[in-house]
Amino acid sequence: MNRKRSFLIRPLIILIDLLTINAIVYFISDKEYLNLTFLSYTTLFWLFISYYTKFYNVYRYTHITRLITLLFSQFFVFALAYLSYFSIFKEGEVVENQFIIFVLILTTITFFKFSTFFLLKKYRSDGKNYRNIVLFGESNVAKYVEKLFHEKNDLGYRFFGFFSDKTYKSKTYLGSINTAFNYILENKIDEVYCESSIISQPQLVEIRKFVTKHNLELRIIPENKAIYSKDFILEYFGTIPILKPKPLPFEQIETHIFKRIFDIVFSSLICIFLLSWLLPLVWIIIRIDSKGPLFFKQKRDGLNGEQFYCYKLRSMKVNSDADKISASKNDKRVTKVGRFLRKTSLDELPQFFNVLKGDMSTVGPRPHINIQTKKYINEVENYLVRNSVKPGITGLAQISGYRGEVIKKSDIENRVRLDIFYIENWSFFLDIKIIVQTVFNVFVKEEKAY
Structure with missing residues (x-):
């Protein structure tokens, strides 16, 4: 085995465990289990529990006692989740073979876990995977x-x-x-x-x-x-x-997977239950107020600096300076309806389409127009660290008062500082806090919301 491909060991073990769980259910061949609900429930809870018990965090220097502790923690919590399925979907009914399936999963994966552990040690003692x-x-x-x-x-x-x-x-x-x-x-x-x-x-x-x-x-x-x-x-x-x-949160693949799942679910709900009826109404109002398209699109920096089109509801008269000059206080380009849209941040709602496409995330550093990015790269230390994650519709800097026009250098420096803090200290609950605060700010008069 090429030592540079050691990173493949863990995903392979996870895949084998999942295949083992589903294979046991299949070979039991009980109609009560051969359904998408049970298989999805078992698979998702296995992955969810293993993430929090760190079941797959086994390294070449891990001691055997640590391995036993991981097995005990994983199967103790998994047993509770597994039995909860029958309480939720079967109303406490004792379904035939339910304990046989669990015991087979426990013994098979335990055997595989120990086998892999000692086989890898033997493999390395022979001078391979070093x-x-x-x-x-x-x-x-x-x-x-x-x-x-x-x-x-x-x-x-x-x-x-x-x-x-x-x-x-x-x-x-x-x-x-x-x-x-x-x-x-x-x-x-x-x-x-x-x-x-x-x-x-x-x-x-x-x-x-x-x-x-x-x-x-x-x-x-x-x-x-x-x-x-x-x-x-x-x-x-x-x-x-x-x-x-x-490792920083975004250096772990689990963070990207979890964040992407949340983005898809959350933005889908917004698109279905809000944008589906709001956009036609807003389109009519915008057309009455001024000539031009409903959407305004503009190239912005995304993950690793890749360009993408960021969508917004058009809040200005059509003008040639949109890509050169950002909005300022009492900007004459902003329409009457546009002023309300910007004040309430409703003009940002089409960016949920960007989230569904994968260009943006619900929460992250706000993407700047390209001319600003070129300027700040040379003026602000660590500015490009912001590009190490997907840009967001809202972010920690925005709920902390650093949104809109950059009037003095400290504005952009504080924005970058908060963006980097977010990247280094991300958590799901921090995202939820930022989303809740963003919604709250819609109803509060913000000084720089223009």
């Missing part, structure tokens, strides 16, 4: 790391050596810290370890930028009395404490 490692540290730590990975070869690590600004007469000493970066790329290193006591803050920042750029793993070996930051996960390799940077 990861290459270097250390920024001192000789005594390097010796311990080398000894640990040699004795525990089933972890699947190859220790190449260490870098230090001190010179050592050691076969594993590879050179000074400045020479490390070329060596790491030339030798296809996968993980970089740093001994925090000998790495300066500027060096650590440089190393972290390097590993992020080249998609490598970073591990910190802290001092014994180090205060563990909430931004790091503490792990142990043998008796070595390792600090691993916590």
